[in-house]
């Protein structure tokens with residue numbers, strides 16, 4: 661059954677930029693009341709103004725998803741303002757490009773605190789209200805890197821993998837309730853994500869590949885809210901493609917060797933850093 665988003669309350673983390681911002685605008689255009697969350701207040705205010713400009717309703721709440729009390733404050737502000745939560749999208753995320761050997765424990769910890777723990781807090785806290793309402797839809801934005809091991813992004817991919825499997829297990833736990841749970845696995849998307857991530861190796865001078873636009877990914881997220889589906893992927897024939905790489909892992913290995921060369925301008929994996 662199709663969900664009419666008009667008047668629905670949609671919370672989006674990471675709504676100050678990229679996929680989250682674009683999704684917020686699309687939800688607002690559908691008549692949803694949107695709650696915008698991220699750390700950068702000025703960017704949130706700009707999205708809020710864009711939504712108000714076409715007569716939409718929004719609320720912005722400065723939130724670091726790694727801090728549980730800030731996620732709780734996000735729910736409290738949403739309830740004070742709109743009284744309910746229909747859709748909660750855990751989209752906030754950050755990345756790191758570099759080898760495992762280059763990654764510090766502090767960087768790994770921070771990635772987990774934002775990408776995985778941020779999703780954990782978001783789900784538990786959204787469920788406080790969804791259980792009271794006995795309705796709602798949680799959509800977690802993971803990544804295709806959760807399913808296909810992306811060289812030079814091991815730490816990021818690990819957080820996205822954890823987020824993906826956590827979401828699938830949560831969906832199973834809630835299967836007998838009216839609450840829906842979905843996971844989206846975008847592939848490379850042209851946003852500021854690469855620029856914003858921690859760089860342990862310099863940016864390549866060559867462009868990596870042509871990605872999807874934030875608009876294309878956000879459209880599919882909105883469609884998932886309208887017609888809930890357990891998994892949303894953005895590659896052609898996703899099940900067949902994943903099965904192909906499972907059956908022929910050497911092909912993915914070959915693609916990764918090429919990827920490393922492109923990403924490092926032909927230098928290959930950097931030598932390990934000296935031991936401290």
Ligand SMILES: NC(=O)c1ccc[n+]([C@@H]2O[C@H](COP(=O)([O-])OP(=O)(O)OC[C@H]3O[C@@H](n4cnc5c(N)ncnc54)[C@H](OP(=O)(O)O)[C@@H]3O)[C@@H](O)[C@H]2O)c1
Nearest residue numbers: 674676677678679698699700724725752753848849851853
């Ligand atoms: N772009 C891609 O190629 C791609 C591919 C697959 C999956 N994804 C996933 O899609 C999601 C959105 O990425 P994007 O491409 O739209 O990236 P983006 O343009 O860099 O946006 C990331 C958003 O997350 C927010 N954010 C980062 N850390 C946060 C924190 N600690 N607390 C709250 N908000 C935080 C940022 O806002 P503030 O800085 O204002 O806090 C920003 O709004 C991420 O989860 C990412 O892993 C992206």
